[in-house]
Amino acid sequence: MTDIVETLIHELGRQAVLTGLEIGEKYSVDYTGDKPCMPLAVIRPASTEEVSRILNLCSQMDQKVVVQGGLSGLAGGATPQHNEIALSLERMSGIETIDPTSMTLTALAGTPLQAIQEAAEDVGLLFPLDLGARGSCNVGGNIATNAGGNQVIRFGMMRNLVLGLEAVLADGTVLTSMNTMLKNNAGYDLKQLFIGTEGTLGVITQAVLRLYPKLTSRSTALCALNDFPSAIKLLNQTQIGLGSSLSTFEAMWASYYDYVLDHIEALHSPFDERYPLYVLVESEGTDAERDQQLFEATLNAALDTGIIKDAVVAQSQKDMRLFWNIRDGIGEVTQYLIPYATFDISLPMGEMSEFLDRVHESLTAKFANTTKLVFGHIGDNNLHLVVTTGTSEDVKKIFDLIYRLTGAHKGSVSAEHGIGTQKLDYLHYSRSAEEIEVMQKLKNTLDPKGILNPGRVLP
Numbered sequence: 001m002t003d004i005v006e007t008l009i010h011e012l013g014r015q016a017v018l019t020g021l022e023i024g025e026k027y028s029v030d031y032t033g034d035k036p037c038m039p040l041a042v043i044r045p046a047s048t049e050e051v052s053r054i055l056n057l058c059s060q061m062d063q064k065v066v067v068q069g070g071l072s073g074l075a076g077g078a079t080p081q082h083n084e085i086a087l088s089l090e091r092m093s094g095i096e097t098i099d100p101t102s103m104t105l106t107a108l109a110g111t112p113l114q115a116i117q118e119a120a121e122d123v124g125l126l127f128p129l130d131l132g133a134r135g136s137c138n139v140g141g142n143i144a145t146n147a148g149g150n151q152v153i154r155f156g157m158m159r160n161l162v163l164g165l166e167a168v169l170a171d172g173t174v175l176t177s178m179n180t181m182l183k184n185n186a187g188y189d190l191k192q193l194f195i196g197t198e199g200t201l202g203v204i205t206q207a208v209l210r211l212y213p214k215l216t217s218r219s220t221a222l223c224a225l226n227d228f229p230s231a232i233k234l235l236n237q238t239q240i241g242l243g244s245s246l247s248t249f250e251a252m253w254a255s256y257y258d259y260v261l262d263h264i265e266a267l268h269s270p271f272d273e274r275y276p277l278y279v280l281v282e283s284e285g286t287d288a289e290r291d292q293q294l295f296e297a298t299l300n301a302a303l304d305t306g307i308i309k310d311a312v313v314a315q316s317q318k319d320m321r322l323f324w325n326i327r328d329g330i331g332e333v334t335q336y337l338i339p340y341a342t343f344d345i346s347l348p349m350g351e352m353s354e355f356l357d358r359v360h361e362s363l364t365a366k367f368a369n370t371t372k373l374v375f376g377h378i379g380d381n382n383l384h385l386v387v388t389t390g391t392s393e394d395v396k397k398i399f400d401l402i403y404r405l406t407g408a409h410k411g412s413v414s415a416e417h418g419i420g421t422q423k424l425d426y427l428h429y430s431r432s433a434e435e436i437e438v439m440q441k442l443k444n445t446l447d448p449k450g451i452l453n454p455g456r457v458l459p
């Protein structure tokens with residue numbers, strides 16, 4: 001056992017430290033499953049004060065630390081690297097307070113997202129962040145990755161939902177910034193240092209979150225369109241027609257839609273014909289009758305002007321589930337696409353169409369056979385692509401090609417999932433040398449010894 005592990009056991013007690021065979025496989029890798037590596041030890045603090053002591057000791061002893069939340073991350077950030085200690089927030093779980101009057105909730109960083117959603121619902125309120133990993137991801141991880149998910153078009157990303165937080169710096173300094181107010185311009189807004197910085201500047205230990213009134217009505221439709229410009233027009237019309245109740249605008253290109261329907265037997269298309277593009281539109285509100293009328297009127301107007309070629313409005317939970325299952329079918333079909341390169345990128349709206357044309361041309365010119373599925377939360381500028389040639393050696397070449405084009409079209413190589421370790425080589429396509437230099441200066445200032453999540457986000 002190394003000196004640092006013995007010191008940590010001595011300081012925190014045996015129950016807080018896992019070593020050797022006690023360390024389960026789950027601590028060795030995030031959801032990507034890429035390059036698993038057993039950490040030197042897993043330290044599981046039970047309080048902010050313990051996190052502070054751990055980091056202070058690690059800093060003194062130059063021990064590198066990887067921070068772990070629910071390990072549902074998709075960028076390799078929480079996966080240990082050689083000789084790192086894993087600091088897991090799993091024992092720091094629980095809702096501390098809910099204030100229905102000011103509509104805020106305070107939770108420890110290791111609390112699963114679903115527990116937060118349920119606690120808000122229990123008092124008739126809504127915590128609107130939602131994503132497929134809700135049962136396993138933690139609020140600390142959601143903040144560290146500035147998670148997006150299904151309702152960004154309406155409520156924004158995690159950044160918009162955090163009012164205050166507490167974080168521990170690499171040297172053990174506790175920075176308590178538990179603001180509960182919407183307005184607070186007293187100096188720098190220090191919480192922003194920890195939102196979306198993937199654990200490289202501090203360990204988040206608790207947070208104050210913003211809640212919203214619960215939504216009680218939901219209208220859903222699947223629309224068939226002829227082309228991408230029609231999707232942009234539909235987005236504009238639904239934003240104007242439905243206002244802030246527009247909660248989902250998910251595009252699925254035919255490449256995606258047809259592949260999912262051809263590979264998942266339980267699904268069927270509600271349309272008689274196949275179209276080049278489909279959009280899943282949803283609005284949510286608090287008056288079922290009025291909301292449904294407005295929803296249908298908005299879509300009818302788009303049908304009348306030819307923006308939509310055909311549309312099916314869900315008449316039941318079963319219809320709604322079918323539409324969402326088509327959208328979520330990606331989780332089931334990726335097994336047929338291995339080995340593949342998957343992308344979570346964002347692009348200015350005006351660039352998306354040309355970007356996709358250039359991706360298509362470049363892939364066709366370079367590879368004999370490619371399968372490319374395209375879908376995304378286009379209302380948030382977010383495109384997902386899954387591309388395969390069926391050959392493992394091509395995966396890196398596909399990443400290189402598509403990230404280069406993303407940069408050329410002024411896009412971001414990470415819309416939601418972060419840079420982690422997997423996109424280090426591509427950060428420069430989306431951030432200037434000056435931006436990266438300032439990031440590095442911040443990192444050097446807050447973590448001069450480079451012990452916290454080293455090699456994530458920045459080389």
Ligand SMILES: Cc1cc2nc3c(=O)[nH]c(=O)nc-3n(C[C@H](O)[C@H](O)[C@H](O)COP(=O)(O)OP(=O)(O)OC[C@H]3O[C@@H](n4cnc5c(N)ncnc54)[C@H](O)[C@@H]3O)c2cc1C
Pocket residue numbers: 030031066067068069070071072073074076077078089109130131132133136137138139140141142143144145146147148149150198199200202203204205416417420453456
């Ligand atoms: C099925 C599925 C669907 C998903 N859908 C979405 C989606 O729609 N939108 C989206 O944005 N993401 C999505 N993700 C990715 C993932 O769920 C999110 O990135 C999530 O926010 C990660 O939280 P986590 O607790 O699992 O973090 P982890 O995976 O444990 O860690 C992620 C990063 O945050 C750091 N970190 C974790 N906790 C802390 C902390 N307390 N303090 C400081 N740093 C910390 C880690 O070091 C690492 O760099 C999905 C993942 C899966 C598996």
